Amino acid sequence: MYSIDNKQYPCSTSLTMRYIGGKWKAVILIHLIEKKRYSELRKECKVITERTLSLHLKEMEADGLITRTVHTSKPPLKVDYELTQFGKTLIPVLKAIAEWGKDTAENNDRISFVK
C-alpha cells in the first residue's frame, strides 16, 4: 500500500495510474517527449479543450513530470514545456501504450479510421 499526499494506492499499478491515468495525461506526455511550445501542443491536441490541457499541464508540473519555461517577460508570451528527468522515466511506458494502440487498431475489426 502506497501513499502520496494522504491519498492511498493499493499497488504499484494504481500508483502509476495516478500519474498517467485519466483521459488525457498520457496523450499530453507523449507529445512532450519532444520539447514543445504551448501553441504547438494545442495544435497537436485539438480535441482537448484549452481548460483541460491547461489544468493537466499544471498538475503534471506539480507532480514533477514536466517543466514550464517562460522565455519572455511581456506579452506576447513564449512558453515551452518539456519532460523532467523524472518524466523521462515514463517514456518506455508511454511508448508501450502508444504501440499497443497502434497494433490493436490494425488488427481489430471494431476499430475504424476516420478523417
Place this chain on the structure above:
Amino acid sequence: MYSIDNKQYPCSTSLTMRYIGGKWKAVILIHLIEKKRYSELRKECKVITERTLSLHLKEMEADGLITRTVHTSKPPLKVDYELTQFGKTLIPVLKAIAEWGKDTAENNDRISFVK
C-alpha cells in the same frame, strides 16, 4: 483518428487508454494475468467496491479483454475470469506500468509505504 462505437480517439495512445484507462481497469487486468475466481479477485482488490469491480469486469468482457466462466448451475456459484488472447496482448503494457510504479515508489520521497 480512430473510432469505436461512434466514439472518437485522436491517437493510438488515447485508444489504449480507452481500454485500460480509468482508476481501476489496469489494476484488475494485472490481477487477471492468472485466472482467478471472483472471490479471490475481491480479496486482492479490497479497495475497489463490489459495484465498481463488477461494472469494470462487464465492460472488459464486452471489450473482449476477458472471459467469464460459470462452473455451477445453481448457487453457490463458482465463476472465474481470465484474459482472452486479445487481453493477453496487454500483458507487456501492464507489466511496464506496474514496474514503473514499483521503481518510482522506491525512489521518490513524496511516496510512502503504509500498513
Place this chain on the structure above:
DNA sequence: CAGTATCCTCACAGATACTG
C-alpha cells in the same frame, strides 16, 4: 458465492468569454 439495485456525490471535462 457472486453478484444487483438504489441512491448519491463530486471530479472531470466541455463551452464560451475574457486578460496580462
Place this chain on the structure above:
DNA sequence: CAGTATCTGTGAGGATACTG
C-alpha cells in the same frame, strides 16, 4: 501568445442493502 474565469453537465465511482 498563453493562458484564466465562470458556468454547466455527465458519468465514474462510492456506500449500503438486497438476491438467485
